[in-house]
Amino acid sequence: MNGRTSITPRQAAARARRVQAAGTIANLVRARPPVRGERRLPELLLPLLLSLLLGCTPQPSPPSPPPPPLPQPSASRAADGAPPHPAFGERVAERRAMVHDQLAARDIADPRVLAALERVPRHHFVRPGEQRQAYRDHPLPIGLEQTISQPYIVAFMTQALRLGPGERVLEIGTGSGYQAAVLAELGLEVYTIEIVPELAERARRACSELGYRNIRFRAGDGYRGWPEAAPFAAIMVTAAPDHVPPALLEQLGEGGRLVLPLGSHFQELVRLEKQADWIVRERLLPVRFVPMTGEAMQPRQQPVRPMPAAADPP
Numbered sequence: 001m002n003g004r005t006s007i008t009p010r011q012a013a014a015r016a017r018r019v020q021a022a023g024t025i026a027n028l029v030r031a032r033p034p035v036r037g038e039r040r041l042p043e044l045l046l047p048l049l050l051s052l053l054l055g056c057t058p059q060p061s062p063p064s065p066p067p068p069p070l071p072q073p074s075a076s077r078a079a080d081g082a083p084p085h086p087a088f089g090e091r092v093a094e095r096r097a098m099v100h101d102q103l104a105a106r107d108i109a110d111p112r113v114l115a116a117l118e119r120v121p122r123h124h125f126v127r128p129g130e131q132r133q134a135y136r137d138h139p140l141p142i143g144l145e146q147t148i149s150q151p152y153i154v155a156f157m158t159q160a161l162r163l164g165p166g167e168r169v170l171e172i173g174t175g176s177g178y179q180a181a182v183l184a185e186l187g188l189e190v191y192t193i194e195i196v197p198e199l200a201e202r203a204r205r206a207c208s209e210l211g212y213r214n215i216r217f218r219a220g221d222g223y224r225g226w227p228e229a230a231p232f233a234a235i236m237v238t239a240a241p242d243h244v245p246p247a248l249l250e251q252l253g254e255g256g257r258l259v260l261p262l263g264s265h266f267q268e269l270v271r272l273e274k275q276a277d278w279i280v281r282e283r284l285l286p287v288r289f290v291p292m293t294g295e296a297m298q299p300r301q302q303p304v305r306p307m308p309a310a311a312d313p314p
């Protein structure tokens with residue numbers, strides 16, 4: 001699934017106003033990861049229709065531009081000369097297998113993303129009893145009814161943000177802190193907000209122990225973003241609202257990308273890109289995330305509609 005539509009920021013805000021409060025539940029479990037090379041029916045039909053309409057055979061798509069140069073991962077970690085935390089040297093083979101079997105074997109092709117997931121010790125972000133499962137192909141509970149996302153989803157969302165070196169990124173839904181660490185490993189300037197204070201504190205500690213210094217944490221509701229640090233080149237939301245939080249769109253810089261799961265029972269990962277006068281919207285993937293709580297769940301004010309004028313008496 002990959003549909004593109006363009007709407008103006010005003011239309012996006014109007015659409016956001018129309019929807020109702022969020023539904024309930026659900027652990028993050030991706031529906032079915034697309035297998036490399038798999039093409040869905042509309043993708044197969046479109047070139048055929050075009051070739052019939054235009055009377056020519058479909059052209060191969062132009063090569064995508066090369067990814068930007070690799071940031072220096074060490075620049076993002078402790079510059080104090082301290083030796084790396086022992087967790088970096090643990091479970092290396094499991095991490096490598098995860099990257100090879102679950103990410104590269106599907107559609108994660110950005111070498112920077114693959115390198116970051118191979119480097120960050122995911123087992124450091126799960127509870128001690130879950131560490132043996134840390135590199136498996138599914139999400140895991142992290143307590144307080146929350147989850148650490150499936151490795152593939154972390155990689156997919158990171159890649160979907162099309163990050164450039166040193167950009168400023170906002171994450172809503174810190175959870176375990178693993179996704180924030182992956183972004184930090186890429187040498188980005190990371191801001192992350194978590195609504196459950198205990199999780200925010202635990203994540204801050206986990207990232208700090210590993211030496212990541214380029215992450216700023218905040219405990220609170222991320223619905224209104226982090227205005228003092230805006231604009232952001234990219235924003236990701238790792239809990240599902242049923243509408244696009246308007247403040248997040250506002251806090252995107254020109255050319256900025258927002259990736260978020262949208263919906264309650266049926267959810268879809270969506271990318272919004274802010275261009276001069278337009279928001280370009282793309283549907284990426286069916287997903288299942290925990291709901292975004294806080295203000296996202298409150299009934300939203302409906303725009304006041306003018307009363308229809310009373311008909312003139314005949």
Ligand SMILES: C[S@@+](CC[C@H](N)C(=O)[O-])C[C@H]1O[C@@H](n2cnc3c(N)ncnc32)[C@H](O)[C@@H]1O
Nearest residue numbers: 148173175176178179195222238239292293294
């Ligand atoms: C699927 S988990 C995130 C996984 C996380 N990115 C990681 O790497 O472990 C979703 C998180 O979003 C948080 N969350 C839900 N609503 C939120 C909100 N309004 N503001 C900030 N965080 C929120 C939840 O408490 C939960 O920790």
